[in-house]
Every structure is written in C-alpha cells, then in structure tokens.
Amino acid sequence: MLTEPSLVAQLRRHHLFSRLPEAALQEVCASANLKRLPAGASLFHQGDKAERFYFIFSGQVKLHRVVCDGQEKLVEIIRADESFAEALLFTGVPHYPVSATALKTCQMASLHGPQYRRLLEEHPSICLDILATLSIRLHQRLNEIDTLTLANACHRVRRFLVQAHEEGNGVIMLDVPKRLIASKLGIQPETFSRILHRLIDAGVIAVQRRRIEIIDLPGLSNYDD
Numbered sequence: 713m714l715t716e717p718s719l720v721a722q723l724r725r726h727h728l729f730s731r732l733p734e735a736a737l738q739e740v741c742a743s744a745n746l747k748r749l750p751a752g753a754s755l756f757h758q759g760d761k762a763e764r765f766y767f768i769f770s771g772q773v774k775l776h777r778v779v780c781d782g783q784e785k786l787v788e789i790i791r792a793d794e795s796f797a798e799a800l801l802f803t804g805v806p807h808y809p810v811s812a813t814a815l816k817t818c819q820m821a822s823l824h825g826p827q828y829r830r831l832l833e834e835h836p837s838i839c840l841d842i843l844a845t846l847s848i849r850l851h852q853r854l855n856e857i858d859t860l861t862l863a864n865a866c867h868r869v870r871r872f873l874v875q876a877h878e879e880g881n882g883v884i885m886l887d888v889p890k891r892l893i894a895s896k897l898g899i900q901p902e903t904f905s906r907i908l909h910r911l912i913d914a915g916v917i918a919v920q921r922r923r924i925e926i927i928d929l930p931g932l933s934n935y936d937d
Contacts, residue, residue, distance in 0.1 A: 719746070720737060720741050723821070725793070726793065728767075731835075731841060732831065732835070736831045740823060746819070746820075746821055747820050747821070749773075749817065749820065751817050752813070752814060753813070754813050755773065755812040756808050756812050757808070758807075758810055758811045760807060761807055763824070764797070764822050764825055767794075767795045768820045769818075769821070770817075770819045771814060771815075771817050772789060772791055772887070773796065773812050774788075774790075774813050774814075775787040776813065778811075785898075786896040790812075797825075798828075800825065802829075815888060815892075864937075865904075865907060866907050866937035868898065869904060869908070869911075870911075870933070870935055873917065873932060874932060876924075877926045882929075883923065883924070884924040886922040908924075915928060915931070
C-alpha cells in the first residue's frame with residue numbers, strides 16, 4: 713500500500729490536485745482511505761449515497777448501470793492515474809448514478825468529497841482549471857451519445873477504431889474484454905466480432921487476439937457496410 717509521501721506525489725500529478733496548495737493537499741491525503749479492491753469486487757452500487765470520490769493508482773474499474781430493460785450498460789473504464797465520481801461534487805446529486813466494479817485488482821484512494829469541495833471554495837482560482845477539464849469530458853460524453861443514437865453498429869465500431877488510432881500509433885491494444893467494448897458501443901458482442909471480421913476481409917485492419925492494427929486508415933474512415 714502507498715505511503716503518505718508517495719500518495720501526495722501521485723495525487724499532485726492529477727488535474728484535480730495539481731494546483732492545490734501544499735497544506736490543502738496534505739489535508740486531502742490525511743483524510744484519504746487507501747483501498748485494495750480485488751478483481752470482481754464491487755466498490756459501490758447504483759443508488760448508494762455518494763460522499764466520496766476515487767483515484768486509481770493501479771488496476772481497472774468499470775462504471776456500469778442497469779437500464780430500463782434490465783441489461784447492464786458499460787459507461788466507462790477507469791484506469792491507473794484516473795479519478796471518478798468527482799463530478800458529483802458539483803452537481804449536488806446525492807447518490808451514485810452508476811455502479812463501480814473492479815475489472816483488475818485495484819489500489820486506490822477514497823477521498824472525502826465535502827472536504828475537497830470546501831478546499832476548492834477556499835481557493836476559487838483552481839476551480840476554472842477543473843471546470844475546463846470537466847467540460848472537455850462532458851463534450852466527450854455528448855459525442856458518445858451522438859454516436860450511440862445516430863449511428864448504426866458499423867459506424868460505431870469504425871468510429872471507435874479511428875479514435876483509438878488517433879490516441880495511439882496505428883496499433884490498438886484492447887486492454888478490456890471485447891464484450892465490454894461492445895457494451896459501451898451499445899451493440900451485442902457477436903455484432904462487434906462480425907464487424908471486425910468484415911473490416912479484416914476489406915483489408916483495412918488486421919487482428920491478432922487483442923491487437924488491432926490499422927492497415928488502411930482512409931479505407932477504414934470511409935468504410936460503409
């Protein structure tokens with residue numbers, strides 16, 4: 713488990729904490745709970761009271777919710793050096809709108825939301841930077857909603873691959889199961905696999921287990937099933 717000096721150093725690199733005065737950051741760390749969450753274990757459930765937010769040092773957490781038809785819908789995968797549930801500090805929503813479950817064994821910090829918000833109120837200049845970051849994440853979510861509501865399954869997969877290509881160097885390593893990617897795209901796992909095979913047959917991608925190489929980016933961008 714992390715010691716206090718390493719906890720301070722890790723949090724200092726994150727946008728939520730990077731501009732906090734040293735005394736304020738030390739106060740945050742003093743009230744933090746360090747947790748180890750085994751793979752498959754639940755951190756909180758949809759509807760639980762939301763008083764804390766989290767920062768992951770290692771591992772993966774999936775955020776998911778049950779929709780009206782009883783199906784589980786993947787919302788997001790949280791990875792090392794990322795935070796989650798912090799947006800609730802600014803919305804006043806009293807309960808978690810999603811559930812959180814460890815995909816891989818996690819080391820994380822559980823942080824007290826009301827205390828962190830009080831520190832921001834004492835240092836209002838920091839809020840602008842944080843709001844800018846939250847705004848970027850909001851636009852990303854809106855783009856995802858547009859894709860899910862307006863695009864067919866093939867377009868969703870194609871857009872996912874193009875975006876992943878832009879974040880990498882032409883090779884995409886899937887670090888979560890394909891069924892979870894399919895869930896986030898709002899399609900069935902077999903549909904996701906079928907579309908990948910079509911793209912392979914079209915010569916625009918190559919797939920080896922969880923490794924996807926973009927062979928023809930223009931062809932992928934313009935592919936129409």
